[in-house]
Amino acid sequence: MNHSMNAAENTLTSRVKDWVVDSVGSDASITSVQRLHGGTASSMHNVTLRNAQGIQNVVLRQIDNAEWLSEEPDAALHEAESLKIALSADIPTPEIIAWDETGSICGIPAVLMTKLAGTVDLQPVSRSHWLSGLAQTLTRIHAVEADGFKWNYFTYKELSALEIPSWSRHPELWPIAFDIVKGPRPHVKPCFIHRDYHPANVLWTGDRVSGVVDWANACRGPRGVDVGHCRVDLAQLFDVATADAFLCAYVSYAGEAFSYDPYWDLVAFMDILFGPPTVYSGWAAFGITGLTDEMMERRLDEYLLSLVKRVTG
Incomplete structure (x- = not known):
């Protein structure tokens, strides 16, 4: 095997590396492994392989979060099936290559998928254009029918x-x-x-969205939950005005397919409340600095106030 592998590959066991090679093609060999930033509930790696056709990059998710697996033991299967349905969306999405649902092969459950082009952009030159791209992309996801999908929406909080x-x-x-x-x-x-x-799950090439990643929680459910989740994220990352601008953009792209109800914003808001607010650890990997936990508290308060005003007038 090629000796140019970097030190990060030591985080992958030989059985995992063998599984990756066998899944891609037995004529392939791993040349490097790089830990991917942003993942908080699993280990993500970019694996570069070489075969007769040239260089290929794939993404490996290892589900090493015991709490997640206790709640969803079929998490690897869930993501594999989500990726299959996501292919129907009019946007680039990763393609499933292989999955190890129980960890019987890799030691822990794992999902192997193709890698998309592009990078996360959390500091756009034009925020309005950026929000427009986020909104239009989400409407394309929501255009996919999911009547036969076995995973259904539920609230994370009781x-x-x-x-x-x-x-x-x-x-x-x-x-x-x-x-x-x-x-x-x-x-x-x-x-x-x-x-x-x-925004940290949306990839850009230049000023255009080049794909959406992290489909591990995809399900059949209400559009408003996705809209609300993105809005509460934008409220923390920027402010209420940015969250509202995203909603306006989504409404304009969705048309008659979507009727806004603040109920879903409030449910999505409650879903993220696990202890005192903290700065999302994934943002730092994409160049966001200067945020504090106190700012998250203040911005969430301001966002909640805006939602209550939408209800009470």
Whole structure:
């Protein structure tokens, strides 16, 4: 095997490397392995191989998060099936190469997929153009039918057990929000949703979206959950105005297929609340510096206030 492999490859066991080679083609050999930034619930690597056709790059996800696997033991199968459906979207998405659902081959569950061109851009030259690209791309995902998909949307938080967080400077807002999310769920036609749609999962080449990655949580569900998840992310990364501009762009692209309801924004907001707000660790890998946990608290308060105002007028 080629001796130009870098030190990062030591993080892959020989059985994993053998599985990658066998999955791509037995005439291939691994030339390098690079840890990918941004992953917080699994280990992601870019694996470069050489074969008779030339150089090929693939992405390997190793699901080493015990909590995730305890909740979803078929996580590798889930992502593999998600990637198959995602191919129907009018956007570039990774193609599944192989998966090890139980870890019987690799030691832990693993997913192997093709690598997309492009890079994450969290500091766009034109924010309005960037938001337009994010919004249009999401409508293309939502255009995919998912009637036969076995994974369905559910809330990550137990809505009946929500409590006012101690960090918030506006405790009076929370009971209003809790009453809404605990109330009747709006009736919507489900479609294929990404379930973790945010700017760090969207790739760009120049000023154009070149693909969407990280389909491990995709499911059949309401469009508003994806929109809301991206909005709360944008509110933390930038401000409420940016989150609102994304919503306006999405509404314009979606047309009659989408009817906005702040219920989904509030549910998506509650879904991210696991302890005091902190700066998302993945952002630093893409050049975002200067954010603090205190800023996240303040921006989430401001965003919640904007959502309550949408409901109460």
